[in-house]
Amino acid sequence: MKSDLIRQKFHELHSAGRPYADITKELGISLRTAGNWAREMELPRRNGGPRRQRWMPGNKSKIG
Numbered sequence: 283m284k285s286d287l288i289r290q291k292f293h294e295l296h297s298a299g300r301p302y303a304d305i306t307k308e309l310g311i312s313l314r315t316a317g318n319w320a321r322e323m324e325l326p327r328r329n330g331g332p333r334r335q336r337w338m339p340g341n342k343s344k345i346g
Contacts, residue, residue, distance in 0.1 A: 292319055 288309050295305045302316050311319075320327075 289319060289323075292316065293323060293325070296320060296325055 288311065292305060292309060292311070295308070296316075302313060305311075306313055306316050
């Protein structure tokens with residue numbers, strides 16, 4: 283099935299460390315679908331990018 287091939291490609295790209303934005307654009311899937319598949323496949327969670335880390339509780343703003 284087509285969806286099985288897309289899921290397999292998703293797994294390969296995720297395992298290679300590609301960002302979700304790139305994966306979703308390349309495969310034509312939504313960000314929510316990518317997150318759901320990662321959870322269903324029990325892939326390791328990612329910590330998020332620089333934006334998420336910047337706004338994490340406990341991080342002091344570095345405004346100079």
